[in-house]
Amino acid sequence: MPEKLKNNRAIAMLDAAADGGYGVLGIVSYNLETIVAAVRAAERKRSPIQILLFPWAIHYANGLLVNLAADACRSASVPITLHMDHAQEEDIIVKAADMQTQGQNSFDSIMIDMSHYEKEENLAKTKKLVAHCHARGIATEAEPGRIEGGEDGVKDTAELEGLLTTPEEAQEFIDTGIDFLAPAFGNVHGNYYGVKNIKLDYPRLDSIHRKAKGQVRIVLHGTNEFPPDILQKCIKSGVTRINVNKLVLHKYNAYVEENTGKVPLTELMEKGTQLIQGLIEEHMDIIGSTGKA
Numbered sequence: 001m002p003e004k005l006k007n008n009r010a011i012a013m014l015d016a017a018a019d020g021g022y023g024v025l026g027i028v029s030y031n032l033e034t035i036v037a038a039v040r041a042a043e044r045k046r047s048p049i050q051i052l053l054f055p056w057a058i059h060y061a062n063g064l065l066v067n068l069a070a071d072a073c074r075s076a077s078v079p080i081t082l083h084m085d086h087a088q089e090e091d092i093i094v095k096a097a098d099m100q101t102q103g104q105n106s107f108d109s110i111m112i113d114m115s116h117y118e119k120e121e122n123l124a125k126t127k128k129l130v131a132h133c134h135a136r137g138i139a140t141e142a143e144p145g146r147i148e149g150g151e152d153g154v155k156d157t158a159e160l161e162g163l164l165t166t167p168e169e170a171q172e173f174i175d176t177g178i179d180f181l182a183p184a185f186g187n188v189h190g191n192y193y194g195v196k197n198i199k200l201d202y203p204r205l206d207s208i209h210r211k212a213k214g215q216v217r218i219v220l221h222g223t224n225e226f227p228p229d230i231l232q233k234c235i236k237s238g239v240t241r242i243n244v245n246k247l248v249l250h251k252y253n254a255y256v257e258e259n260t261g262k263v264p265l266t267e268l269m270e271k272g273t274q275l276i277q278g279l280i281e282e283h284m285d286i287i288g289s290t291g292k293a
């Protein structure tokens with residue numbers, strides 16, 4: 001591991017999860033309510049977590065939302081790190097890597113998602129950007145293959161077909177220097193439209209994990225609608241961070257839809273925060289991170 005990464009908190013957190021056989025939630029956050037809920041849940045359950053922002057956060061509010069999230073991470077009484085997920089443009093990766101909050105890197109880790117390029121170009125760009133991030137002590141993530149679909153705030157790859165990751169391809173990406181690897185093994189971004197449609201290739205995940213072991217940590221994308229047993233099975237197959245979007249936001253989304261304009265905004269925010277916090281805490285128990293901070 002490069003010297004600069006020795007003190008990286010995100011790597012240490014996922015290494016501990018791999019050693020301990022539990023998962024760490026990566027909580028997709030779009031707003032204040034989610035960030036507040038994430039910190040409260042982490043402190044209440046004494047659980048490590050990672051807060052995830054998309055580049056959308058920078059496009060929308062420049063440094064404001066990033067600083068808010070980074071502040072929340074640094075001031076919490078349990079380990080919380082900040083991750084930039086699905087950064088799909090080189091200039092936004094360079095910008096995110098240079099962002100500082102109170103004199104420290106705003107981001108602990110950045111996903112370099114060049115999956116919309118052909119593989120050779122993807123690998124070359126990934127390698128260059130990994131070096132840029134590592135020089136600043138920031139961990140990196142990439143997605144070999146292509147996880148199909150789109151997520152709110154991420155460019156939809158619907159026009160491109162999903163490509164399942166092979167162990168050989170995983171190694172090609174590991175060789176770029178990345179720290180976290182997000183394999184495509186049947187998982188998709190967006191909706192599955194029913195648990196019966198979740199069809200994961202566990203032998204593929206196992207073989208990627210065997211290849212990755214001791215080199216990088218495996219992270220899981222595309223978990224909308226995943227029931228507890230599937231989450232736990234993925235952890236058994238080597239997954240450490242588990243990205244969650246609708247799994248922890250669906251009650252909030254429904255509540256906001258139902259109550260906007262009907263109750264005071266303060267009530268909407270407070271009740272909404274509680275609904276997110278409740279689902280985060282539930283999932284900490286499910287993936288075993290409760291008490292691991």
Ligand SMILES: [Zn+2]
Nearest residue numbers: 086189221222
């Ligand atoms: Zn993703």
